[in-house]
Amino acid sequence: MNASLLEALRVRDEPYYVPVAGEVGLFEAAYATRLPVMLKGPTGCGKTRFVQHMAWRLRRPLVTIACNEELSAADLLGQYLLEEGSTRWQDGPLTLAARFGAICYLDEVVETRQDTLVVIHPLTDDRRLLSLPARSEAFRAHPEFHLVVSHNPGYQSALKDLKPSTKQRFGAIEFDYPERSLEVEILMHETELAPELAERLVSIAEATRRLRGHGLDEGISTRMLVHAGALIRQGVAVEAACQMALVCPLTDDPQLVLALDASVRACL
């Protein structure tokens, strides 16, 4: 039954992804040697989409876990459930992926408490072993099992970092927003905007990224541009769409709103 669950997690249609700088080749090589991969980069630049794309390419099911502070080892590994007067063991997502050979993706991994994350250690070295203390079981991961984590080394997480013992188990691929022409291409593909308008939206994003560290934690991401494009496709006026999808979500500071509004108008 678990295996059929994984079957449902198979990525059937090719997720759209434009390679930026050889990351597809790097990931394939890491997969071939089963080197766990860490994806680093700002929010909304395409890390998750990349993982989906790679899962499709490598024809593996994809198990995604959105990490948070309260994620416990049991949430990853599994636990006993009560069922009709007896107990039944339920594999957690990590166990499931290791048993049946899926790609397991821990999104925003630094959000997890560091002692929780230690459970992945034996899985990520050459032992590839997963132990389930609650079940008194340990098993070797499926040969196709692969672990991928992502994290955003932004300034919010200045105090949140992975333990060196965790970090050193991974190969890392650095992501950033794609360069201008690629970002325009991506935006046009995702939203079917006219090239000229896509260019202008990308100009807005580039302007706000210059304010990173000067009032903004992050500039406008590719994802936000796609949101704006989608609103425009719905018939919302360009300026109103930018206001709703780009300026408003980004900041509450009236000074910055003034600057962002002016930047939007300058670009359009």
Next chain:
Amino acid sequence: MNELPLALDLAPGARSFVRALWGLDVRIVSLPLPASSLSPQRPRFLGSRLWLPAALPPEASGRLADYWLAAAAHVAAHLRFGAERFPVRGLKPVQVALVSLLEDARVERLACEQYPGLFRLWAPFHLASATSARSSVALLTRLARSLHEDVHDPDPWVNEARQLFFASGARFRDASFVRELGGHLGNELGQMRMPFNAREYVVGPAYRDDNLGLWQLEPDSTPAGAELELETPASRATQVGRQPSSGRSGCDPGGARGGRAEPSPAPGNLADAPALLYPEWDYVIRAERPGFCALRERAAPMGDAQRLDASLSGYAVTRRRLLRAAALLAAEERVQRRRQASGQRLDLRAAIAAFLTPAASRVSAPRVYRQVRLRRQPPALLVLIDSSESLNCVPPGLSCSALELARRASALLGSTLNAVSREWAIHGFNSNGREDVSYFRFKDFDQTYDRLARARLAGMQAGLSTRLGTALRHAGQALRVRSAERKILLVVTDGEPSDVDVYDPNYLPFDARRATQENRKLGVTSFCIGLDSSAEGRIRCIFGDHHFLLVERLERLPEQLSRLALRLSLERALV
């Protein structure tokens, strides 16, 4: 902050706008209203400093914010696309005015190529009518509009000028044609017997700067009255209080300190406490000099606590917000407890155990709940204030010194944290050579934040130099002995370590960087609030990526310090 004029609030927005457009870092200061309304004010820039009129000029309409944005964008276009300053030599006043006008149009064209929306930002200020009287000044403003909109003007001179200008379109990237064309058009205007009064000429449209920033000033070689009328605007700049200078952040410690007592610490009482010796890292020989610096802890002078309390009255709203967030910090002290008789969540493991051993559950009520709050002590937080001479400067546009803002910031932080934790301290330091680093404890760990502590904060003085590395090492030691799980050192500095006996500008920053690394090994995480955004590179080098925050508007330091302290304590953005 109520005493600040309205226009000042626009400065940060306009500044961010310029940074967003081209990544330029400009300083914007509001020009006070002129004594008489006879000569309309114009924006002015020199280098990356920008002065903007505090009120909308009479001929312009619309929002003051749009006027400021238009002016800031115009000056930014000069900074982005302008060439070297033009030498005035050999040009008649009317030619100077024309070259400036053509250069304005040239940089705006280039700016609009990149940001087409700027055209609409500037357009409402071009009010010249094609039927205006035929004076040289009227023709100049008509030419400005004609070049902006690229439309036909009935006047043959304006029209020819426009055609010649756009015929040079391919050469727009190169400013040299502007001087040539301006000279030619000026001669033509002269042949038309159009008098030009340089003294009364005011640049139009109103958002454009007075062109002073475009020209090389040659006070000695310039015959009086032959050039652009420079005295009036120049004296205006003096009124603002600070002539633009290449000095850092335009601060003028000498002027700002005028009339105030020399800052303590008095150099005489070296015997306050025994000196502690700290090593220093010499990046040139890549080795540590053991026992190189002597640090003494000195008693912090007392000030007027009541006055400091009163100065916080303007921050009532901020304070309420901060206190709400601080309450979360207290809440997070709660422990996650399993097997509780009550709680927000079911403790599944306990529930299953209770189910599997029915005998146990019959004995007592099943303890199958858990309380979900995680064990989280507040971190040990040490705020270290660089109280060197630079703190005495009065930032442009503000009425009080950076020191006063640092005092208020400390007091606001105190009133925020006091309710929830005692595990915090505010220390300060300055130095006078490697033998004499002073260290003050305004409020120490475990001390109550009482009247005495506030009096010490109120008495905080600034002076002397910044031997940052030694102070960081000492603060690191103070944190090392705390039992809290997380130890945070939050440094408030302008990011320019310097001392009287150090001449290599890289020496102290590298030592400070080393000290930060050593502290990390002691389990101390360092974070910096930078008061001078032009020192970003150095601050990044010392504290590392993502471990600093630059305060763009110094008047917000009090709020920012508390916000950041809470943010670091809670490890998330709450306020």
